[in-house]
Amino acid sequence: xxxxxxxxxxRIDVKILRALQAEGRLTNAELAARVNVxxxxxxxxxxxxxxxxxxxxxxxxxxxxxxxxxxxxxxxxVLDRSTPESFGAFEEAVLKLKEVLDCNLVAGDFDYLLKIxxxxxxxxxxxxxxKLIALPGVRQTRTFFVxxxxxxxxxxxx
Amino acid sequence: xxxxxxxxxxRIDVKILRALQAEGRLTNAELAARVNVxxxxxxxxxxxxxxxxxxxxxxxxxxxxxxxxxxxxxxxxVLDRSTPESFGAFEEAVLKLKEVLDCNLVAGDFDYLLKIxxxxxxxxxxxxxxKLIALPGVRQTRTFFVxxxxxxxxxxxx
DNA sequence: TACGAAAATGGAAGAATCTTCCAGTTCGGC
DNA sequence: GCCGAACTGGAAGATTCTTCCATTTTCGTA
Numbered sequence: 001x002x003x004x005x006x007x008x009x010x011r012i013d014v015k016i017l018r019a020l021q022a023e024g025r026l027t028n029a030e031l032a033a034r035v036n037v038x039x040x041x042x043x044x045x046x047x048x049x050x051x052x053x054x055x056x057x058x059x060x061x062x063x064x065x066x067x068x069x070x071x072x073x074x075x076x077x078v079l080d081r082s083t084p085e086s087f088g089a090f091e092e093a094v095l096k097l098k099e100v101l102d103c104n105l106v107a108g109d110f111d112y113l114l115k116i117x118x119x120x121x122x123x124x125x126x127x128x129x130x131k132l133i134a135l136p137g138v139r140q141t142r143t144f145f146v147x148x149x150x151x152x153x154x155x156x157x158x
Numbered sequence: 159x160x161x162x163x164x165x166x167x168x169r170i171d172v173k174i175l176r177a178l179q180a181e182g183r184l185t186n187a188e189l190a191a192r193v194n195v196x197x198x199x200x201x202x203x204x205x206x207x208x209x210x211x212x213x214x215x216x217x218x219x220x221x222x223x224x225x226x227x228x229x230x231x232x233x234x235x236v237l238d239r240s241t242p243e244s245f246g247a248f249e250e251a252v253l254k255l256k257e258v259l260d261c262n263l264v265a266g267d268f269d270y271l272l273k274i275x276x277x278x279x280x281x282x283x284x285x286x287x288x289k290l291i292a293l294p295g296v297r298q299t300r301t302f303f304v305x306x307x308x309x310x311x312x313x314x315x316x
Numbered sequence: 317t318a319c320g321a322a323a324a325t326g327g328a329a330g331a332a333t334c335t336t337c338c339a340g341t342t343c344g345g346c
Numbered sequence: 347g348c349c350g351a352a353c354t355g356g357a358a359g360a361t362t363c364t365t366c367c368a369t370t371t372t373c374g375t376a
Contacts, residue, residue: 017220017225020217020218021218021219021220022217023215023216023217024182024215024216024217024218025182025216027334027361027362027363028362028363028364029362029363037326038325038326038327039327039362039364040325040326040327040328040364040365041324041325041326043363043364043365044324044325053221053224054220054221054224054225055218055219055220055221056219056220056221057181057182057218057219058181058182058183058216058217058218058219059178059179059180059181059182059216059217059219059313060175060178060179060182060213060215060216061213061214061215061216061217062175062179062212062213062214062314062316063211063212063213063214064314066212067175067212067314067316068316069314069315069316072262074262074264074271091308094308094309095308095309098312098315099315100309100312101309101312101314102309102310102311102312103308103309104230104232104304104306104307104308104309104310105304105305105306105307105308106232106302106303106304107302107303107305108300108301108302108303109300109302110302112308113302117314117315142266142267143266144264144265144266144267144268145264145265145266146262146263147263147264147265148262148263149263150249150252150253150261150262150263150270151252151253151258151259151260151261151262152260152262153259153260153311154256154258154259154260155217156220156222156225156227156259156275157227157256157257157275158220158225158226158227185332185333185363186333186334186335187332187333187334195355196354197333197334197355198336198337198354198355198356198357199353199354199355201334201335201336202353202354317376318375318376319374319375319376320373320374320375320376321372321373321374321375322371322372322373322374323370323371323373324369324370324371324372325369325370325371326367326368326369326370327366327368327369328365328366328367329364329365329366330363330364330365331362331363331365332361332362332363332364333361333362333363334359334360334361334362335358335359335360335361336357336358336359336360337356337357337358338355338356338357339354339355339356340353340354340355340356341352341353341354341355342351342352342353342354343350343351343352343353344350344351344352345348345349345350345351346347346348346349
């Protein structure tokens with residue numbers, strides 16, 4: 001098992017991860033100052049965190065409304081059959097739908113839960129009618145329009 | 159209404175947004191090369207996108223499993239009453255729960271949909287029993303354990 | 317406890333980048 | 347066609363990156 005407290009990284013690494021999770025564009029010099037190590041050490045540590053996959057990427061967060069994606073919708077999906085081929089086909093197709101930001105296979109009343117961003121309700125309606133219900137193996141969907149985003153993509157609690 | 163294509167930014171800004179959404183730590187020089195403008199212009203443009211709120215932040219993405227947060231759970235919540243005070247109290251309390259990464263007020267069978275990260279099922283069980291059902295006004299919850307993350311936090315399609 | 321090898325650290329310095337100033341250019345309104 | 351506002355790229359001092367290297371720390375072994 002991969003772990004939590006002992007083996008892979010120490011308190012300094014945790015500080016680096018926390019700092020970069022909050023401010024991904026920190027300069028190495030500033031980061032080094034915050035975690036109390038030299039710039040050289042900080043640079044090596046950070047590089048290692050990237051190379052070993054602890055940091056999977058650094059991304060700018062764009063205000064959705066600013067790029068015409070003001071509407072957020074969650075959709076529960078139930079498939080026709082529960083065969084591996086059925087799930088595989090669905091997943092492959094959903095990966096191509098760029099409006100779908102999240103897609104998770106879940107246990108419960110649905111097979112999948114999707115998180116979708118579109119311009120507005122009209123846009124979602126079109127997406128639903130033309131793309132979602134046409135995804136392979138979809139039996140039914142349940143739509144949850146988001147009326148208020150209380151918390152969005154919060155930082156990991158470590 | 160705030161719009162989509164004309165007023166606020168042009169094709170160069172869109173290129174910058176796309177590039178930084180994919181690679182938030184691009185240097186200004188590299189970014190300038192990719193969008194075909196001088197470093198000075200690119201620097202000004204990028205600064206403006208930050209200042210005017212098109213870019214809300216830049217964050218490193220940490221591999222959840224690497225920091226002991228291997229389990230993802232979605233939870234639907236139904237409140238006792240549908241009064242503004244009730245919603246307000248719930249939201250205020252949920253903002254303090256660091257395990258809750260997303261919280262959205264939705265229309266449909268639930269009042270809220272939560273996205274939660276914890277170490278494992280045992281950890282979730284504890285969170286559920288001690289914190290979630292104790293949130294103000296919660297009548298019932300429905301839990302969806304995520305068995306497979308097909309797509310997670312994809313880039314905005316603009 | 318003492319020893320030695322391996323790993324990690326910080327200083328230093330050339331290379332690269334940032335950030336600002338400035339003069340030239342483009343664009344739109346009159 | 348003219349003027350002003352907005353935008354552009356070059357240049358250059360200040361800052362930062364990235365690597366090398368000598369020193370220190372860590373850890374297993376005797």
